[in-house]
Amino acid sequence: MIDQSPAIILLAPFLLAILLALLGIKREWLCFPLVITGLAISVAASVITLMRVIDEGTIQYFFGGWEPPFGINLRVDGLNALVALAVSTVALLTAIYSKRAVPAETSDKVSQYYTLYLLSVTGLLGIVLTGDAFNLYVLIEISALTSYALIGMGSKRATLAAYKYLIMGTIGASFYLLGVGYLYIKTGSLNMYDIQEQIVANNLHGSPTILVAFILIMVGVWIKMAFFPLHAWLPNSYTFGPSTTSALLGPLVTKVMIYVMIRMILTVFSPEFAFDQLDWSNIVVWMSVIAILAASISALAQTSLQKMLAFLIIAEVGYMVGGVWLADEMGMVGSIYHIIADAFMTLCVFLFAGIIFTKTGRRDLSAMEGLFTKMPLTMVGFLVGAFSLIGIPPTAGFFSKWYLIQGGISSGHYEYVAALLISSLINAVLFFRIIEIAYFGAKPAEGHGHHHEEEHNGGPTEASFSMLFPLLITAALLLGIGLYNQEVVAIITDFVSQFNIGAIIL
Amino acid sequence: MPSSITSFTPVLASLVSLLAVLPIVLLGKKPNLREGATFLAAFIKFGLVVSMLPTILAGSTIEFTVWEIVPNLAIAFRVDGLGMLFGLVASSLWIVTSLYSIGYMRGLKEHSQTRFFTFFAISLSATIGVAFAANLFTLYLFYEMLSLATYPLVTHHQDKEARTGGRTYLTYLLSTSIGFVLPALIFVYVKTGSSMEFSSSGFLSGHITASEALILLLLFTFGFAKSGLMPFHSWLPGAMVAPTPVSALLHAVAVVKVGVFCILRVFTGVFGTDYLQDLDIATVVAWIAAFTIVASSLIALTQDNLKRRLAFSTVGQLSYIILGAALLSDRAVTGSMTHIAMHAVGKITLFMCAGAIFVATGKKYISQMDGLGRKMPITFAAFSIGALSVIGLPPTGGLISKFYLVTGAMDAGQSALLVIFLISTILNAAYLLPIGYRAFFPKDPQLAKQPFSWKTTEEANWQCITPLSITAVLAIILFIKPQFLLQLAGLMVGANG
Amino acid sequence: MDTQRREGGLWQMIWAFDLITLIFLVITAIISLQTKDLLSAAMIFGVYSFLMCLLWAGMAAVDVAFTESAVGAGVSAVFLIATVLRTTRRSSD
Amino acid sequence: MKSFALIAVIVTGWLLLSAVSDFPDWGDTESPANDYRLSQHYITETFPETSVPNMVTAVLADYRGYDTMFETVVIFVAGIAIMSILRRKPLDHLKDKGKETRTYKKDPDLIIDTTCRLMIPIIQLFALYVVAHGHHSPGGGFQGGVIFGASFILLALSRDLQAAQRWVPEKRVLNLAGVGILIYSGFGFACMLLGSNFLDYEILHKIMPATPIEARSHSMLGVEIGVAFTCTAIMFSIYSNLASNGDMKETL
Amino acid sequence: MEKFFIFAGIAIFALMFPIVWRIIVGPTAIDRIVAVNVIGTKTTVLLVLIGMIYGRVEMFVDFALTYALLNFIGSLAAARYFDRVNPDKNFSNSEAKEQES
C-alpha cells in the first residue's frame, strides 16, 4: 500500500466525500467523524509520501497504468509533497474547528457542506499532486465550484461575493485552459514534463505562441490567486462566507495557485524562459511591490476583521509572487517556504476570526474588546499567528520573510525588500491595533455603566475545545515550522537547486 | 589567543527567568509564593552570571551553540567581557528592581500583578539573551523578544494614556527593528554568507563597499532604536506612563541598555573599530549622538514631570555611550562600556526615587516637590547620589566612566566633541541638581521653616526604600572599586588592540 | 463505406460550411448578449449552442457535438429559462 | 466599467491574435498537435490496447480516466452546490408566499402531456442505448445520462415537479449521484485492492471473465454507467432546484 | 453526391438567415422562440446531412435525434414559461418597442 501513498492523499478525502454524501443526509452525526477520518488518512499518506520523496527522490504514480504522456500521472517531488502535506494538515485542522461552527452556520445542510468541503480539499490536493496540465484545470474547477458553494452558503452578501468569485474564477480558469491549449497546439502534449521536453526539443522558446501561453497561464493563475489588480473577488468572499469556509479557503486557495505558478515556471516553461528570456522579472516584482503596498494599505482601512485578513492574504500573495519572480534561488526557496508558513498563519488568524464570530456574532474589530481576560488561550493562539504574519521571530513568518528578503537583497531588488518591510510594519500596526483592543477593552467594563447583555453574562467565554484545539495546534505548528525551518528549507532547496536559477540571471 | 569554553551556563542564565514564568503564572493566586519564585529566579540568574565571571576575567570566553536555525546561522550564546559586564548589571539590578516592584505594586495595589511579574521575567530573560548573544541573529531574536515582552509592562495601566504611550513605544521599536535592523541583518548575511559571529575585529571588512558600510552603520544605529538616538527617541518619554519599576527597568536595566549594548556590539563586534577607523564613517554617528546629547539635555531642562525629565536625561546619557563607541579610541570605548553600568546604577536610583515619591505622596511634578526632602530624607539622599552619578561627579561611579569618555575623546582628537561633553555635563547638572536642592531647601519659606524630624517623615514602604538605598550605595561603591568593570571592558578593548 | 480520404475539393466545401457557421455564431452571440429580454436571450443562446454543435459535427468532433447537443442546446437553455422564470425577464443591458 | 472592459478585451484580443499567425494552419495534418506521438498513439493504438473502436471513449474512460472521474465529480459538485445554495425548507416558502405575484396553473395540458407520456420511455431507452454503445458510436455515460435526466425534466415540464419527484424523490437523486461516482471510483479502488494502480482496469481480468484487454473495455462500460447515473441524477436535481427556486414545489 | 449534400446544407444554412432576422427583430419574445424552434429543426437536418457528407451517417443520427429531443424540451420549457407567468401585456409590449429602436 505504500506504493499507493501519493494517490491515497487525495483519494481518501474523495472517497469519504462520496460516502458522506450517501450516508450523511440521514445521519448527521456521521459527518464529522467521516471528514476527520478522510483527512487524517490524507495527512498520514502525505507524511509517508514526503518521507518517500526524501528517501527516493521524485515519485511517479501512473493512473490507469499508462505511462505519460499517454495517461495521467502524479509526479511528487519535494515541492509537491510539502505543499500537499500543508494542504491536508490545514484541511484537517479546519475540519476539527468546524465541528461546532458548521452546524451553527449552515443549519440543515451539514452533510452537503462537508461533502463540498472534502471535495474542495480533494481538488486542492489534486492540483498540487498532478503532473498533467489539463488535469490541473479540471481540479482547479472542482476546487473552484466547491468554493463558490461553500462561500455562497454564507450570509446574504456572501452570495453576491460568490457570484463575483464565480465570474472572476471562471475567467482565470479559462485563461489557464487557453494557455494550456496554446501549449498543446505547439507541443502536442499535455504532460507537464513532456511539454517541457517538447519545448526544448523543438526549440520553441522564441515562439510567440509559447509566450502568449505563458502570459495566459500567468494571468489566469494570478486571477485565481488574487494578485493585486485582479483581486476583486477575494475580500468579500472570505468576509461573508461561513467561518469554516474562510478558514479553509483563505489559507489554501491562493497558496495552491502560487504553487501552480511556481510549477508552471519551473517545470513547464523552465526558469530560463521565464526569467532570462522574457526579462520580466523587474516588471512583475514591481507589480508585486504595488500589490503588497496597496493590499496592506487597504487592510488598514478595514473595520471588519475578516476583511482585513482577506486583504492581508492579498498582500501575502504579493510577497510570494514577488519572491518567485526575483529570479533568485533564495527568493524561490523563500516563496515556497512562505507558501507553507503562510498557509498555517492565515489558518491561525482565520480560525481566530471564526471563533470570534461564533462567540460574539460580530465581524468588526470592536467585537474583540477585552478578550485577553475572557479568552486567554484563544488570544495566545492568535498572538502567535499575528506575530508570524508580522514576522517576529521565532515564528514561521519571520523565517519566510528572512528568506524572501535574502532573495531580494541577493538579486538586488531593494524595492521588494522595502515593500516587504513596509508591509510587515503595516501588519504590525494592524495586529497591534487588535491586540490593543483586546488588551485594553477589559478595564472600562468595570467602571462604566454600559449594560450590555454580554457583560451581564460575563461576555464571551473561552472557546470550546474543538475550536481551540486546532487554533493552538496551528500556533504550535507555526513555531515548529519556524524552529525547524532548516529541515523544511533543506527539502525545498534540494528541489529548487536542480533548476539552477541562480545561474540564470548572471 | 583567548581560549573558549563550551558551557550551558549562559543559556541557563537566560532561560532561568523564562522558566520562572511557569511558577509565576501558576502561583498567581498566592502573591507571596509568586514573588518568592521571582526572587528565586533572580538570585539564580545572578548566581549563574557571577559564576561565569572568573572565567571571563581570566580571559576566556564561554560559548554554546543551541540550534542552527537558518543555514549557517545558529542561535548561539557567547559570553565575553562586554556581555559579562552587561549581564552582570542586568542580573544584579533585577534583584533590586524585583524587590522594588513588589513594594511599588503592593503599595499602589495595582491590578494584574501576575501578568506584570510574568512579563518582567520574560524581559529579563531577553535582556540576558541579548547580553550573551554570540551573533547578530541571536541578538536580534532577543531584541525583538524584549520589545514585545515590555509592551504589556508599558501599558500596564490599560488606560488611554497607556494606550498612546504603548502605541508610540511599539511603533518606534518595531518599525525600526523590522524596518532597519532586519534588512541590514539580512544584507550582512547575504554579503558575508557567514554565521555573523561577533568577533573582536569584526567580520564585515572585505565584504562590503564603503558606501554600503555607511548605510549599514546608519541602519544599525537607528535600527536599535532602544538606544533612544534622535530622532527615534520619543518613545522613551512616551513610555513614562508605565509604572515606575517598569521605567526603571526600561531606563536603567533592560531596554535602553539593550539598545546601546547592541550598538556597541555592532561597532565592536560587527564592524570592528579598526575597520570603522579605516572607513572613517563613525564620525557621522558621533555627531548625531552629540546632537542628541545637547538637544535632549535642553529639552530635559524644560520638563516639569520628574519622570519625563529623567527620561530625557536618559536619552542624553545613552548618547554618551554611543558617542564613546563612535569615537573608536580605546579609552572612549572602555568609557562607554563602563558607562552602561554606571549610568544604570545612577539612573535606576533616580527612577526608584521618583517612584517612591509617587507611592508615598502621589506627586509627579517637580514643582510640587518643594520641601519634600524633609519628609522623605532617605529617598532624596539617594536621589542626590544618583544625580551626582549621572552628572559624573564624585563620589559616584559616573565620574569614572565620564573620565574615560573625555580622555577617549582627547585620544581621538575630537576636541569639538570634548566641548560637547563639557556643555552637556553642565546641562546635566542644571536639570538634576535643582530637584534635590528644592526638596531639601524649598523656596517657599513656610516649608523651609518646618523643622526636620525622623518622626514626621513619610517615606514609602520598606520594599521601595531598600532597593533605592542599595543602588545609591552601589553607585558609590562603583566609584571606589570600578576595577573589575574596567577590567571587563578592557578585555574587549585589549583584544582589539 | 470507403476508407479513403476525401478529396481536396470537398474539403474546401466543408471549409465554406465552417465559415458560414462561424459567422452565424458571431451574429447569434452578439444578439444574445444585446437582447434586453432575458427569455429571448436564453433562447438565442440556445441557437448559439445549436450552431456550435453543427460546427463540431463539421469538424469531426462527434462526441463533443453530442455533448453540446445534449448540454448546450437542451439542458442549459432550460436552466436559463428556469432562472428567468424565478428571477425577472427584464434586463437593463 | 464599460471602458475598462473594452480596454481589457482589446488587450486580451490583441494578445491572443498576436499568436494566431504562429499557429499551424487549420486542418494541418503536420501540425505538432496532430503529429506528435501522443495523438498518433491514441489513434493507432487505442483499439489494440483497449479493443474500443471509439477513440474518444477509450481516451476518455481509460487513458484519461482519472480526468473523467473528476469530470463526473464536477457534475456532482455542481448538483450538491446548487442544492446547498438554493434548497430551502418548504416552510420558508410558505412564509413569503404572500409576496408571490405569480399564479400557477395546475392542470396539465392534454396535448403536451400525451406527447410526453409516449415519448418518455423511448427517450429513456435511447439514453440507455447511448450509454451502452459509447464504445462503437459517439456517446457515452455523460450524454446518455443527460438524456436520461432530460426525460425526467420532460415529465416535470409536461405535468409538474411532483410527478417527477414521485419517481425520483430528492433523496434518491442524491443517492443515485453518489452511487454513480462510487461505481466509477469503485472500479479504481478495485484495481488498487488487486494490487495495481488506481483505475488500471487491466488487473480486473482476475475477477472478470475476460482477457485483460477486454477487461479494459468492459470496465469502461461500467465506468460509463457510473457517469450516467451521476449525470441523470444531477441534471434532474439541478433542474428541479433551479426551476422551483429551491422549494421543490412548482417548476416550469 | 457529397457535393450535393454540401450544397443542400449550405442552402438550408442560407434559409437560416431569414429566421435569424426574425430573431433579431422580434418583436416579442415568443416570436423569437418560434424562430429558435425552427432553427433547431433545421439543425437536426443539417446534422444528418453532415453525417452524409462524412459518409458515416450512422454515427450522426444518434445525436441528431438527441438534438431533436432536446430542442423539443427547450421550446416546451419556453412555452411553459408563459404558462406559468401571468400575462403581462404591458411588459411585452413596451419591451417590444424597446427592441425596435
Added chain:
Amino acid sequence: MYRLCIFLLLFGIWIIFSGQFDGFHLTLGILSTAFITAISSNFFFENRSQGVGNRLQQIIRIPWYLVWMLYQIWLSNIHILRLALSPNELPEVEPKLVRIKTNLKTDFGKWMLANSITLTPGTITIDIKDDELLIHSISSLTTEGVEGDDMERKIAAIFERETTN
C-alpha cells in the same frame, strides 16, 4: 402480459437503435429494455382494459391514417408555400379563432385530433378543454376541413371503435 408487450415493443426499438447483434450487446439491450419496462411501462397506455388484439388492430389501422395525414401535411405545406410566395399582400389571409366541439372520448383520441388539426392546412390547435377545441385558422377556407368532421370520424374509427360498440 401488458409489460411483455411493452418489452417487446421497446426491444424492437432497441434493435433499430443498436444495430449490433452480438451476444454482449443483445444482453445489454435486454437488460436496458427490462429496466425501462420496469420503471416506466405505465406511461404508454392510459387505458389498459383493452385487449392486446384490439391494440394490434389499432396499430394496423394507424398507417393508413398516417398516410392520409401525410397527404394533409403535404397540402398544408403547399398552402403555406403559396401564401408565403404569393406576390400580393397575402390575399387570403383572414385569421380568426374558431371553437369546435368533438365527440371523441379518450385522451389519446383527442390528442390525435388536436395534432391532426395542427398539421392540416391552415389550422392550429391553440387549446383543448374537455371536449372543446380552440383553433386558430388562417383563413375561412381552411376551416372547412376541420369543421367537416372528416378527420374526427377517421380518428374515431381507429381508436374508439371499442367505445362505440
Added chain:
Amino acid sequence: MIPATICVVLVCIGILFFVGGAVGIIRFPDFYTRMHAAGKGDTMSVFLILMGLAAYQLADFSLANILVAGKILFITIFIMWASPTSTHALIKAGFEEGQKLWTPNGEKEDSGK
C-alpha cells in the same frame, strides 16, 4: 443511381418547403400566422429531406444500412411527433401571453416589418 435520384428530388422539394416556411416566418403579419409557417413548413420538409437521405443510405443495401435508414426514419417520426406538440405549446403560450390577432384592417400598422 435510383436512390440517388430519389434523394436529390426529395431533398430539393424539402428545401423548397423550407423556403416556404422561412419566407412565411418573415413575411406573415402576426405571431399566429408565423406559427403556421413555422409549424407546418418544417414538418413536411424535414420529413422529405430525411426520407431522401434515408433513401440514399439504402443505395448500398445491407442490414447495417437498413438500420441506419430506420434510425433516420425514427428521427423523422420523432420530429413529426414533437413538432405539432411544440407548435401547440408555443401558440398556446403566445395566446396566453396576449398576442393580438392580426386582422386585415390593421394590416398597415404591422406589415411594415
Added chain:
Amino acid sequence: MELLEALSAKFNYWIYVIIMMIGLYAMISKNNLVKKLIGMSIFQTAIILFYVSIGVKEGDTIPILYHDQVHPSHGDSHHGADTGHGEDHHPSHEEIVANLHIEPDDFANPLPHVLMLTAIVVGVATLGVGLALTQKIYRDFGSIEENEILESIKSAK
C-alpha cells in the same frame, strides 16, 4: 491577398478570438447577472472552439474506427464479430489487431475532443452554479442588476 490567405487558413482561430472577446466583454461590462453568465458560456465555448480546431486534419473523419476495420468479417456475414464471445469463426482480438492498419492522418485528433468533453461539462456545471447564485441573489436583494444590488447594499449600510 496574402493577408486573405493568412486569414482564411486560420479563420477558426480568428473567429474564436472574436467570440471569446464578445464573451469576455459581456462578463466584465454587463450589469445583468444572467447576461454575465451567458457571456461566460460564450467565453467558454470559444475556448472549446479553439481546442476542437486544433484537432482538425484536412480530409479527416470522425475519430471512430470504421466498422469494417474492427470487424473484418463483416462484409460476408452482416454480423459484427464481438471480441468478447469468440465463437470459432470470428477472428480473435489479436488477429484483428494483426490485420489492422490505421493511418493516423485519416482520423481527427481525439485528444482535444476528450478534453473538451470535460470542458463542456465544467461549463454547464459552472453555469448551473452561477444561475443558482443568481436566483439566491434575486431572492435576497430583489434584483439581478449588479448596480441596483450594490446600491441597495450601500443604502442599507
